[in-house]
Amino acid sequence: MRIKGVRAYVSSAINTVSTSDVHDETLEFVREHSHPAITAGDIAERFDISQQAANNRLRKLVERGDLARKEVGASAVVYWPSD
Helix, strand or coil, X not given: CHHHHHHHHHHHHHHCCCHHHXXXXXXXXXXXXXXXXXXXXXXXXXXXXXXHHHHHHXXXXXXXXXXXXXXXXXXXXXXXXXX
16 A cells, blocks of 8 residues: 555656656756757766657757757767757
C-alpha cells in the first residue's frame, strides 16, 4: 500500500511541471549559455536527460520559432536563439 502512495505522489509531482515550463527553462539555458550555439549534448548534460529527450526539446523550440538550427556535419546539429 505504501508504494502505491509514493508512486501516486511522484506521478502527481511530475505532472505539475508543464511541457511549456520545460521548454522555457531549456530556452533560457540556451540564451544564457556562454557559447553562441549549443548542441543536444549540452542540453542532455545540463538537464540530466537522454540525448533523444534533448533533441525532442530542441526540435520543439525550433517549431515554436524560438531557436534556429543548422546541420554542421554528417550527424551534428547546432542551435541558437532565433531572435
